[in-house]
Amino acid sequence: MELVVLLLSLLGLLAIGVPVAFALLIASMVVFALLGLNPLVAVQRLSAGIDVFTLMAVPFFVFAGDLMTQTGIATRLIRVAEGLFGRVRGGLGHVNVGASMMFGAVSGSAIASVSAIGSTMIPIMEEKGYDRSFSVNVTSAAAILGLIIPPSHNMIIYAAASGISISIGDLFVAGILPGLLCGLALMITVSIIAAKKGYPKGVFPGFRALLYSAIAALPGLMTAVIIVVGILGGVFTPTESSAIAIIYTLIIGLLVYRTLGIRQFRAAVVSSAKTTSMIMLIIGAAAAFGWLLALLEAPRMMSDFILGLTDSPFMILALILLCLLLLGTFMDMAPLIIIVTPIFLPVVQSIGVDPVHFGIIMMLALGIGTITPPVGTVLFVASAVGKMRVEDTVKTMWPFYLALLICLLIVTYVPQISLLLVGS
Amino acid sequence: MKFLIDSLSRLALFISSLCIVAMTGIITYQVVARYVYNASPAWSERLSLVLLTYLVFFGTAVGVREKFHIRIDALRNAVPAPLGKLFEIIAHMAVAIAGLVLLVAGVQLTTALWAFAVPALGIPRGLALLPIPIAGAMITLFSVAHLFGVTDRTEQKAG
């Protein structure tokens, strides 16, 4: 009953155009009142959902990206990318996918990936004649590769939530091939759309020009190197790396490129403060909403429902995929992992699915959930970074959903892709 | 009235902006301290998180004033204009009520937790939550202003 009220009031509020964060919050407050709980708890959940250390990387990567835009580092990067991908149609789409994969290899957060890659790539792609919706689509779809490609904080959460002995090392290794598979699928999608839309090929500027543009872009490119080497070399944590990236960009902008004045700095600060508030409020409100779903045992009801329907392993997996995708539309990834792992894992183990394999299935299925409305954090961030309305973003998103769904089916029903590299 | 509202929104944006700059400085200092003084400050992480709360809630209020929060407009644009106008009024009212709840619950939350210290900082826990009721009040004020047609400067430029 409360669950129905929760979902219906959310849908109603969203339909009349209440901002997503407020719709989540108001729907939660209504149900808190129905349950006889003080709305105080809803506000506490909202604040606690924001008060998370790892989330600090979000404002930092947004800020670093805004600064890069202001300093013109991004413009220098594009020249290199153009040089490299000059003869490929839709080259910048491929650059986006490739960069997201590389970023995914150093970061576990899809949101940080969207902030870092999106804020740099989307303006460049638009400048070069790509539809902005296409740019936002590629960015959000490619960002979730970082959840599957190691390292991934979400995998560690999964291992902890499983309550059984699952090696994080195995999970990490298991993510490599599925991550590459998804990257390939997205690149194929980009190629098809690019051919259809006639996106630019660009002209190869010659090796000398490429070299000059590479040298000009080198200080900017070093940002990525500093982040990568800094994290892998143990100089700082991922959150710290994002703050250091800001400082480094400031130094480059002030001393090397000398493009950063007070005006540019202020523009970057104001824009990143606004973007961050918008993103983090949704994350906090989703935390309040998710808390109620957990309290009302929505996930457990769903699993009871599945097991009441069928006992065929093929169908059980299909139904679980459906559940994960459905839950993913409404809830954030991390709380979902914690809630559904103890419920679904015993079910799939009983039909012989390897827990490591199931972990990868979950990462991908719930990862897709982060780019689906009505609650799709990565999609929202990408839309916000691309200054697009979510519903406009979604309209052109279907080829990417399709590509990722096909990958999800392959990864689910061909366990070897996940397990081939594990335990050798 | 309009001047007052715009000033308030600008002040909130200023606080929010200041926070993101301060957070960057603090986390950078944390890294530097670990290598230069071979000691990690215990307060840096917590203080940054407190500032994040200030950043988000003040920025949220600005978002209500400047209407930059993500919303789904599809249905509102599809229905006849008068109905769309009604939707908009209801949406503003809903946000105003949410602001009111943030104000009231925020005051309760802040006072209830005022006495407890934030770990590693020693400041009252309530101080970390103070932006919630303040932002709540601003959200309500800004939504009511929209209801009465007190437009934001960005809208004026467009119109």
Place this chain on the structure above:
Amino acid sequence: SDAGGSSDRVLFSADALPDGYPTVEAVKFMGKYLAEKTDGRLTVRTYPGGQLGSEGSTIEIAMFGGLDMTRTFSAALNNIAPLTKLFSLPFLFRSTAHQREVVDGEVGEAILESLTDYRLRGLAIYDTGGRGFYTTERPIPHPSALQGLKIRVPNSDIYLATIRALGANPTPMNFSEVYQGLVQKVIDGAENNWPSYISTRHYEVAPYFSETGHFMTPDMLIMSLRTWENFSPEDQALVKEAARASVTVMRNLWDQRVADSKAALLASGGEMLSDINTEPFRELMGPVYEQFVTPELKPYLEEIERIAEASA
């Protein structure tokens, strides 16, 4: 509802640790116990795995009556209820037996009672053994081995001061970043209890566990005072009795878990250092006690000492 007018009541209980963990199982046992004694009038529904929030935030929610019960590390209460700091002091207990005698006795009860001032009712203390140091390079037989090492600690003032007094460089870090921090050598080690060390798989990257037992900070099961005050005196007694009974269940599961954890470490090729002489460590604790033992903690400290001497 029955003739007495009291209707069925489901108690919502949160735990940040995953399903199957000894504390989670203990609370489930408590629920069964209550259901049996009341013919199903009182039951407990557990929400493990941090579904309902981190420890700090479930404590707050319980204070506001949004949750009936939560299990928490008692250090998470330090900034709310000052008396709980007692159990965060380093090298407080001589042995597990000593600790159990203290927490089961008047001292334990006094600490639980002290939560009432903060809209919470302490129900039970789940002791979780001693914490040890785990490190990437070498074990810690003596404080000298800690010199200059970056050791991750929970962000608690007492914990930080203790690690600093031992000569290490305390590095507060979010728990979720510890695994990567160890891999990348941002930190040289961390400290925790056996089950946590194994279940987080930190042993994969920091294979030396030294049983220093420097902290023996227990967990606590707490109830919202709003929930507690709505119970009749009989039900209050029953809830308390059920919580007491769950402590035994928790201890048995815990001891088993510790034994399994040790076996898991050894099977993985890791190294365990036991029978460490803790005297050289204790000798360095003077400044920590000076800084954190307030006049209100003193009598409890003396009582703990008295219990140790009585059984020695």
